[in-house]
Amino acid sequence: MATRTVDSVDNRPAVTLSGILRRVLKALVIGLPIFALILLIFYPLAAITLQSIFPNLYAAKPDLTLQLGLIGQVLSQKRTYIAIFNTLWISITTAILTCTFGTLLAVLTERTNLPGRRVFRLLVWLVFFTPSYMLGEAWTLILIPGSLPDQYLHFSKTFIETFLSPLGVIIVLSLKAFPLTYLAVSAALQGLGSEFEDAAHVVGARTARVWLSINIPLLLPAIFAGGLLTFGDSISDFGTAATIAQNASVPLVTYQIYSAVYSSPVDFSQAATLSLVLFALTIGALFLQGRLLRARSFQVISGRTRPARRVTLKGWTLPAFAFCVALFALALFIPVLISVLTSLTHFLERGLVPSNLTLGNYTSVLQDNTNGAGALGRSFVLSLSAASIAGAVGLPIAFIIRRTTLPGRRLLSFLTVVTVAVPGLVLACGYIFAWNAPFLAAIGIGTPGGLRIYGTLWGLLAVYIASGLPLAARLGIGSLDQISQSLLDTARVHGASLLQLLTRIVAPLMRASLLSTWLLVFSGSMFALATSELLYPAGQPTAAVVIIKYFNDLRYSEGMALTVLTVIAVSIMLLLLRAIPWVVGHSLRRRAIRVNARAENAPIAEL
Amino acid sequence: MSFLEIRQLTKSYAARTVVSGIDLNMAEGEILSLLGPSGCGKTTILRMIAGLIKPDGGAIHVGGRAFFEGGRELPVEERQIGMVFQDFALWPHMTVAQNIAFGLRLRRQAERTIKTRVSELLELVSLPGYEARFPNQLSGGQQQRVAVARALATEPTLVLLDEPLSSLDTGLRATMRDDLVQLFKRLHITAINVTHDQEEAMLMSDRIMVLNQGHVQQVGTPTDLYVEPRTVFVAGFMGAINLLNGALQPTYGAREQAAVKVHETVLIGQAAPDVHVQDSMQAAVFCRPDDVRVHTADPAQQTNILAGKVTFTAFSAGRWRTFVQVGGQPDPFLVYPLFRPQLDQTVWLEWPVERCRVLPVSFPV
Numbered sequence: 001m002a003t004r005t006v007d008s009v010d011n012r013p014a015v016t017l018s019g020i021l022r023r024v025l026k027a028l029v030i031g032l033p034i035f036a037l038i039l040l041i042f043y044p045l046a047a048i049t050l051q052s053i054f055p056n057l058y059a060a061k062p063d064l065t066l067q068l069g070l071i072g073q074v075l076s077q078k079r080t081y082i083a084i085f086n087t088l089w090i091s092i093t094t095a096i097l098t099c100t101f102g103t104l105l106a107v108l109t110e111r112t113n114l115p116g117r118r119v120f121r122l123l124v125w126l127v128f129f130t131p132s133y134m135l136g137e138a139w140t141l142i143l144i145p146g147s148l149p150d151q152y153l154h155f156s157k158t159f160i161e162t163f164l165s166p167l168g169v170i171i172v173l174s175l176k177a178f179p180l181t182y183l184a185v186s187a188a189l190q191g192l193g194s195e196f197e198d199a200a201h202v203v204g205a206r207t208a209r210v211w212l213s214i215n216i217p218l219l220l221p222a223i224f225a226g227g228l229l230t231f232g233d234s235i236s237d238f239g240t241a242a243t244i245a246q247n248a249s250v251p252l253v254t255y256q257i258y259s260a261v262y263s264s265p266v267d268f269s270q271a272a273t274l275s276l277v278l279f280a281l282t283i284g285a286l287f288l289q290g291r292l293l294r295a296r297s298f299q300v301i302s303g304r305t306r307p308a309r310r311v312t313l314k315g316w317t318l319p320a321f322a323f324c325v326a327l328f329a330l331a332l333f334i335p336v337l338i339s340v341l342t343s344l345t346h347f348l349e350r351g352l353v354p355s356n357l358t359l360g361n362y363t364s365v366l367q368d369n370t371n372g373a374g375a376l377g378r379s380f381v382l383s384l385s386a387a388s389i390a391g392a393v394g395l396p397i398a399f400i401i402r403r404t405t406l407p408g409r410r411l412l413s414f415l416t417v418v419t420v421a422v423p424g425l426v427l428a429c430g431y432i433f434a435w436n437a438p439f440l441a442a443i444g445i446g447t448p449g450g451l452r453i454y455g456t457l458w459g460l461l462a463v464y465i466a467s468g469l470p471l472a473a474r475l476g477i478g479s480l481d482q483i484s485q486s487l488l489d490t491a492r493v494h495g496a497s498l499l500q501l502l503t504r505i506v507a508p509l510m511r512a513s514l515l516s517t518w519l520l521v522f523s524g525s526m527f528a529l530a531t532s533e534l535l536y537p538a539g540q541p542t543a544a545v546v547i548i549k550y551f552n553d554l555r556y557s558e559g560m561a562l563t564v565l566t567v568i569a570v571s572i573m574l575l576l577l578r579a580i581p582w583v584v585g586h587s588l589r590r591r592a593i594r595v596n597a598r599a600e601n602a603p604i605a606e607l
Numbered sequence: 608m609s610f611l612e613i614r615q616l617t618k619s620y621a622a623r624t625v626v627s628g629i630d631l632n633m634a635e636g637e638i639l640s641l642l643g644p645s646g647c648g649k650t651t652i653l654r655m656i657a658g659l660i661k662p663d664g665g666a667i668h669v670g671g672r673a674f675f676e677g678g679r680e681l682p683v684e685e686r687q688i689g690m691v692f693q694d695f696a697l698w699p700h701m702t703v704a705q706n707i708a709f710g711l712r713l714r715r716q717a718e719r720t721i722k723t724r725v726s727e728l729l730e731l732v733s734l735p736g737y738e739a740r741f742p743n744q745l746s747g748g749q750q751q752r753v754a755v756a757r758a759l760a761t762e763p764t765l766v767l768l769d770e771p772l773s774s775l776d777t778g779l780r781a782t783m784r785d786d787l788v789q790l791f792k793r794l795h796i797t798a799i800n801v802t803h804d805q806e807e808a809m810l811m812s813d814r815i816m817v818l819n820q821g822h823v824q825q826v827g828t829p830t831d832l833y834v835e836p837r838t839v840f841v842a843g844f845m846g847a848i849n850l851l852n853g854a855l856q857p858t859y860g861a862r863e864q865a866a867v868k869v870h871e872t873v874l875i876g877q878a879a880p881d882v883h884v885q886d887s888m889q890a891a892v893f894c895r896p897d898d899v900r901v902h903t904a905d906p907a908q909q910t911n912i913l914a915g916k917v918t919f920t921a922f923s924a925g926r927w928r929t930f931v932q933v934g935g936q937p938d939p940f941l942v943y944p945l946f947r948p949q950l951d952q953t954v955w956l957e958w959p960v961e962r963c964r965v966l967p968v969s970f971p972v
Contacts, residue, residue: 200698203684203689203709204761205710206682
């Protein structure tokens with residue numbers, strides 16, 4: 001490992017005051033992030049476990065009666081195991097479907113002369129950023145009787161019953177999750193040079209044989225890894241569970257947790273047990289995925305790979321193109337179209353006639369300071385803060401883990417790995433137990449006038465940060481590993497302090513990755529449904545909460561108006577963040593050209 | 608007709624011509640190296656012969672079959688060639704036996720025949736019993752041998768080697784190089800080897816084609832290229848040289864010799880075929896460092912003597928590697944004196960007439 005130390009310089013005994021100060025500082029540098037992760041993520045997760053075995057711990061009069069059998073009891077309830085069973089088979093089917101779609105799309109865009117492949121590559125990212133509740137709502141609005149398409153196409157009863165069912169849920173989940181497999185496979189394809197296939201061609205294999213015998217087997221680990229990612233994504237998805245799955249009467253674990261907490265009678269035991277199950281499944285999938293990628297018996301990326309040759313599709317061009325268009329039509333164009341159209345109608349059942357079209361939903365939503373514009377503004381400020389804090393804290397954490405020898409960095413690394421894929425709903429559930437505990441009043445938490453976390457916007461901000469922080473740290477590690485240690489050593493040799501090193505060298509080198517991390521956490525928070533639903537303060541809902549509320553109240557048009565507004569807000573940020581580096585780079589280049597031109601015109605003596 | 612025949616082979620990428628009008632004839636059983644610096648077009652030529660890159664123009668015929676002619680190409684998979692890749696490109700998900708047998712299976716040979724053939728080939732490359740191993744369980748040299756066995760499995764008429772030794776470390780490289788040549792000679796295999804290492808090219812090949820910027824500089828046996836290079840580029844690429852530029856003397860008498868005047872000194876050497884005695888043509892004289900005689904006193908000779916000062920000396924491999932700066936020359940000359948030179952010592956360099964060679968400065972393309 002090339003992790004030479006940043007602090008190995010001060011190995012001298014600390015007898016002086018500055019030596020003691022140094023030690024304190026060092027303890028703080030490693031201690032604070034660990035403390036933050038424990039408070040933000042670990043304590044809430046532990047609270048779920050505690051709740052499921054000490055059912056009275058978080059009661060008004062807490063006691064430590066151990067009830068180990070409770071988990072078994074909850075699991076043997078029909079509504080519990082049905083939800084688990086549904087979630088499992090639906091997610092496994094989804095994973096298989098996305099493996100097929102994602103791999104096919106990756107191969108077509110990366111390795112063939114498919115027309116429009118650049119556009120498709122871009123569209124994948126749009127699907128990636130689309131919130132699943134939007135997709136779930138849009139498809140519900142297509143499939144329910146009397147929907148806009150139904151008014152013109154007159155769906156048969158069998159058609160509606162076929163799709164407003166587990167099948168529909170699987171399709172929507174797959175349409176949302178295939179970018180994950182796509183990204184995993186296309187990354188593997190980019191590392192897979194043409195040498196292996198050239199070698200097969202030379203001994204007489206034709207294109208089809210080369211793909212079947214050489215490329216696909218070499219891609220299998222990446223395909224499986226992508227499948228596990230989509231599996232983890234699907235089991236913890238709440239947006240679909242709360243929309244189309246509800247309309248299709250398919251109970252899923254995530255929705256069951258939500259209703260255990262929010263419908264009376266409140267069933268904390270069930271919420272805790274299901275959260276544990278969900279957490280265990282996600283961790284399992286993540287662990288398996290990591291094992292798969294590490295334990296690959298063969299190194300595909302040799303570093304000296306030649307760029308691969310594109311396959312000419314010939315007669316397959318049209319079917320391949322049709323497949324891609326259909327995929328994006330279902331995952332993006334049709335849902336977006338339906339969302340926009342719905343948001344523009346007075347009454348859905350009157351159809352698309354001029355008299356029924358209006359911008360009224362937008363104006364009424366924008367004038368609503370609690371639910372409409374207010375919710376959007378709240379989401380915006382919270383997401384902005386969460387993304388900035390997660391980015392600003394995630395980078396130093398990544399740095400501490402990878403580039404220092406501080407004791408405790410392994411613990412820190414472990415904490416970020418374990419928590420990177422905690423489903424939002426599980427985390428939020430943990431926050432309810434952890435920060436609403438009556439016993440915390442003893443230390444002034446939750447009391448009127450004391451520190452209040454649960455039921456405030458601060459709690460919501462905390463959970464948004466908690467969802468983004470491990471991701472920010474892991475992504476930071478990924479891009480930090482690309483920076484040669486000697487670049488950092490050089491800065492240290494020139495006398496840069498740790499802070500200067502981070503701000504002047506590391507951050508600029510990682511700016512592209514920092515930007516994407518920021519965007520990921522920002523859009524994740526803007527579209528965060530599960531955490532918001534469970535933790536929003538009374539009277540202060542966020543955009544996602546209001547959207548689902550409208551949806552449940554059958555006020556589809558207003559719901560869709562707010563959805564469209566949220567998407568527009570995220571898109572603007574996305575464009576801005578992509579545009580800023582471009583504008584800066586562009587102006588720097590122009591300045592350089594001007595300076596060069598001046599230098600060239602100047603008399604040589606002046607140079 | 609030759610076994611392999613290439614006519615006016617051309618390839619460009621956008622505005623850049625990578626290979627411009629190459630001609631080549633090869634006899635069956637011959638080993639030829641394509642030698643040149645990176646970007647000279649050698650790998651492109653090899654990949655065009657393999658069918659992995661489509662030429663822009665020209666023709667390739669091998670064993671009486673047209674690989675490429677009149678814009679039509681024979682698909683790679685039908686060319687029946689063998690190829691060893693730089694990184695060996697052994698399929699990591701297949702065993703050694705599966706790797707070697709892949710081409711045989713495509714030709715639907717009987718499993719029994721395949722089994723015998725695989726063990727025969729492993730025997731040939733001195734890896735008997737390695738059938739069940741995976742590539743990642745083999746050392747670099749062993750992987751290389753498997754790659755060779757795989758290339759030979761389908762009994763190709765032509766074997767192409769794309770810098771097959773460059774991934775190996777120095778010691779192993781020498782062993783593998785010698786083994787490979789002996790194996791190919793024993794099996795009477797026609798092979799084309801791509802390399803940027805002149806020593807490897809000289810030790811492996813019957814003939815070498817030296818390329819620079821897509822043009823053939825010279826084709827010949829290793830000795831030809833070393834002793835009688837036709838251009839300054841070839842002279843420099845085949846080994847270290849000392850070079851002097853000057854004006855060709857029109858009045859020099861001997862037929863195979865030419866005289867070049869550098870400042871006030873006249874140097875006489877063997878004339879390369881492209882040196883035509885014309886008035887004041889610019890020419891270069893070169894002499895290999897080993898051939899330069901170093902004197903501590905002025906040998907009182909009119910021609911081929913240059914006086915200079917020792918600027919650097921180091922003991923290496925049993926002799927004194929020494930730089931001598933001659934007045935009026937931009938760079939010092941490399942020589943190996945038989946005595947221990949002192950810094951700043953004045954020495955006289957004698958460039959023996961029979962060991963000097965006069966080359967044209969600009970290469971006639």
